[in-house]
Amino acid sequence: MTEKKIPGEWPRQKAEEFLQVxxxxxxxxxxxxxxxxxxxxxxMQLEEGTKSKEADPNLNERLVKMEKEIxxxxxxxxxxxRIHEEVEQENKDFADRYIVVQEENNxxxxxxxxxxxxxxxxxxxxxxRVVLEIxxxxxxxxxxxxxxLDEKHNEMATVAAEGIEVHQVKNIKIGKGTIGEVAKxxxxxxxxxxxxxxxxxxxxxxxxxxxKIKENVIGLLVIYKLLVQKSEFKNIDFExxxxxxxxxxxxxxxxxxxxxxxxxxxxxxxxLDLLTETPQRKPGQEPETPLT
Amino acid sequence: xxKHNILIVEDSPTMRQLIIFSLKRISDCNLVEAxxxxxxxxxxxxxxxxxxxxxxxxxxxxxxxxxxxxRSDEKKKNIPIIIITTEGAxxxxxxxxxxxxxxxxxxxxxxxxxxxxxxxxxx
Numbered sequence: 434m435t436e437k438k439i440p441g442e443w444p445r446q447k448a449e450e451f452l453q454v455x456x457x458x459x460x461x462x463x464x465x466x467x468x469x470x471x472x473x474x475x476x477m478q479l480e481e482g483t484k485s486k487e488a489d490p491n492l493n494e495r496l497v498k499m500e501k502e503i504x505x506x507x508x509x510x511x512x513x514x515r516i517h518e519e520v521e522q523e524n525k526d527f528a529d530r531y532i533v534v535q536e537e538n539n540x541x542x543x544x545x546x547x548x549x550x551x552x553x554x555x556x557x558x559x560x561x562r563v564v565l566e567i568x569x570x571x572x573x574x575x576x577x578x579x580x581x582l583d584e585k586h587n588e589m590a591t592v593a594a595e596g597i598e599v600h601q602v603k604n605i606k607i608g609k610g611t612i613g614e615v616a617k618x619x620x621x622x623x624x625x626x627x628x629x630x631x632x633x634x635x636x637x638x639x640x641x642x643x644x645k646i647k648e649n650v651i652g653l654l655v656i657y658k659l660l661v662q663k664s665e666f667k668n669i670d671f672e673x674x675x676x677x678x679x680x681x682x683x684x685x686x687x688x689x690x691x692x693x694x695x696x697x698x699x700x701x702x703x704x705l706d707l708l709t710e711t712p713q714r715k716p717g718q719e720p721e722t723p724l725t
Numbered sequence: 726x727x728k729h730n731i732l733i734v735e736d737s738p739t740m741r742q743l744i745i746f747s748l749k750r751i752s753d754c755n756l757v758e759a760x761x762x763x764x765x766x767x768x769x770x771x772x773x774x775x776x777x778x779x780x781x782x783x784x785x786x787x788x789x790x791x792x793x794x795x796r797s798d799e800k801k802k803n804i805p806i807i808i809i810t811t812e813g814a815x816x817x818x819x820x821x822x823x824x825x826x827x828x829x830x831x832x833x834x835x836x837x838x839x840x841x842x843x844x845x846x847x848x
Contacts, residue, residue, distance in 0.1 A: 539747075539835065542743070566738075569832065571739070
């Protein structure tokens with residue numbers, strides 16, 4: 434079947450097609466004009482830029498100067514950063530030194546207190562108590578004893594103890610075993626292993642320090658066990674041991690001599706009283722003050 | 726500035742001297758010494774304290790008894806107490822804290838440790 438053409442239909446279709454082409458052309462033209470506008474604007478900007486460059490002949494110079502300034506500022510920044518680092522390091526050094534000084538200060542305080550307490554009395558028992566206190570509180574020992582030389586039997590005898598009874602520690606012959614060897618040589622002994630001291634071994638102490646007057650060993654400080662929280666000897670402990678070695682020895686010796694002299698003095702005083710009273714006494718009369 | 730009153734209850738003169746030496750670095754504090762629990766309790770009756778440092782093992786009255794007494798006293802129960810413990814004193818430490826002690830320091834005392842602990846309770 435052939436399609437019949439309606440009269441007047443064809444020109445209308447053509448006209449519509451033409452109109453569409455026209456509209457597209459119009460849109461395209463509009464886009465082109467907009468693009469043109471943008472390009473013109475850019476050209477104008479470029480022209481202005483060129484003009485201003487031409488107008489400022491020192492621009493290059495200024496740029497170079499600014500670059501120099503930037504470089505100089507960067508160098509300054511580097512320098513300041515270096516100084517900051519140096520100051521920071523110095524600060525850290527000062528902080529470290531402060532800690533060391535503080536520790537030294539504490540150690541000196543401990544030594545001062547120990548020495549002060551040792552020489553604060555001439556009472557023999559009091560001196561022994563002070564030595565025990567120092568060893569407990571400043572060194573941190575749990576079980577230990579203090580031995581003194583028994584010259585008559587050439588052995589060390591326990592006079593005070595902590596954490597153990599005095600009678601439990603037997604006398605030790607000079608030169609016998611670790612303790613006897615310390616008494617003989619006058620050289621301190623420190624065990625390598627301080628942690629493995631749970632079992633109380635009276636023959637193998639963790640530390641044995643001789644108490645000396647000049648080169649003469651008059652006694653020993655024998656440590657068997659340290660406090661649980663104490664795992665090692667620190668520098669201050671060795672300094673305290675060194676202080677005890679000499680100061681405790683002299684304090685104990687002085688106190689012993691003093692108590693002996695006190696006893697002698699009271700005996701002599703008793704004799705003197707007796708002598709002065711004798712002439713007044715009637716025959717058969719008892720002395721008023723009994724002699725001790 | 727108001728002074729902080731600190732009571733030090735310790736039977737050992739060596740320890741007392743060491744504690745006093747350390748605490749003297751705190752400028753605004755007034756240190757009072759007591760030689761045992763009974764002495765400490767007497768001192769507590771006559772003065773107000775901001776902090777108490779007490780040893781555990783003492784003659785006459787020990788530190789634990791003192792802590793217990795202070796915590797049961799209406800006027801004194803809020804004073805912070807620091808106990809000083811010694812050898813194998815884990816039990817003492819636990820008992821002290823259970824009785825109401827605020828903190829503890831183990832012997833041998835380090836000056837800086839003592840200061841750190843004390844400064845927690847005095848401002």
